[in-house]
Amino acid sequence: MQPPSADAPILFFDSGLGGLTVLGPTRALLPTARIVYAADYAGLPYGQKSDAELAARVPALLGRLVERYQPRLAVIACNTASTIALAHVRAALDLPIVGTVPAIKPAAALTKSGVIGVLGTEATVRQPYVDDLSAKFAADKIVLRHGSPGLVTGAEAKLRGEPVDPEVIERAIAGLRDQPGGEAMDVIVLACTHFPLLQAELQATAGPDVRFIDGAEGIARRIAYLTEGQDWPAVASPGTAVFTRSDERPPPPLAALEPFGIGRIETI
CATH class of the missing domain: 3.40.50.1860 (Rossmann fold)
Structure with missing residues (x-):
């Protein structure tokens, strides 16, 4: 070539x-x-x-x-x-x-509690590819998943200078934290490229003890x-x-x- x-x-x-x-x-x-x-x-x-x-x-x-x-x-x-x-x-x-692809490998290296959240779209979090990444790199961890279509809309709105609905942010974090083991979650993988645009809002809701990671x-x-x-x-x-x-x-x-x-x- x-x-x-x-x-x-x-x-x-x-x-x-x-x-x-x-x-x-x-x-x-x-x-x-x-x-x-x-x-x-x-x-x-x-x-x-x-x-x-x-x-x-x-x-x-x-x-x-x-x-x-x-x-x-x-x-x-x-x-x-x-x-x-x-x-x-x-x-x-x-x-x-x-x-x-979702940054599960580095998240597994970061977690102290052994509980990782994967926040993505509904389509991403259901994929066998995520199963494979979890099995390969986080087999000894608890990997929680939640699909949040509202965060995509919120990120697009934020870039347009429009307000982000705080309930969308709260539902996204609750979707992970309310699962069994979720109270110990200390790392969240942002498994949608839209979601880092809302990291400040997500961090404020999740609290300072939770780290966010993406693959950019x-x-x-x-x-x-x-x-x-x-x-x-x-x-x-x-x-x-x-x-x-x-x-x-x-x-x-x-x-x-x-x-x-x-x-x-x-x-x-």
């Missing part, structure tokens, strides 16, 4: 704006990389879709995006899409694909490793955000995306 040109972008893909939490650490490591950030607003929320629907939708949409933007690498910055469709995407596309830093390091030695632009340029067209959900104002290095919005 020919090495990519310096202008070839990194493509980030998510159902909405949660993948911005992965984009941030990546830009810190690769500050001049050209960025295309794609959000499937027409399909949001992914957490309430069937596995079969996502296994078909995600590879097809990523195929269109790869054809249009010719990225050097694609990042599925969405736990739900990764746990369901990552293998399908890798089979369909001829370029490196980085997925996002590890994903950024993986992207840097896979692109090591490749050419990059000499100077940074504003990235492009691409939204699938939705009558119910227009793209956010550009001002909400500019702190993440986005300078242009497109719809497809």
Whole structure:
């Protein structure tokens, strides 16, 4: 394969704006990389879709995006899409694909009490992939799971400058803590890229004795490793955000995306 040109972008893909939490650490490591950030607003929320629907939708949409933007690498910055469709995407596309999986391994190393919470979408927390991660890295721990679709809506609202419903935050934490053993939980895995956008609110409700962890830093390091030695632009340029067209959900104002290095919005 020919090495990519310096202008070839990194493509980030998510159902909405949660993948911005992965984009941030990546830009810190690769500050001049050209960025295309794609959000499937027409399909949001992914957490309430069937596995079969996502296994078909995600590879097809990523195929269109790869054809249009010719990225050097694609990042599925969405736990739900990764746990369901990552293998399908890798089979369909001829370029490196980085997925996002719940950070259960580092959580198991952090916990002192032996009780870990996994907070994700309904689709993510029911996946056998989470069973496998728990068995492999946390077999001697108690791993509690809770699916919270309201946190995705809350994170999207927060980025738009709208208030976050405190009851959504309280229900999410209670969904873990009210399970047997939940009172001893001292680490929570944020198993949805949207959820770190609400970490301050979640921390205030969970209390200072609970640590939160997500996989964004590890994903950024993986992207840097896979692109090591490749050419990059000499100077940074504003990235492009691409939204699938939705009558119910227009793209956010550009001002909400500019702190993440986005300078242009497109719809497809």
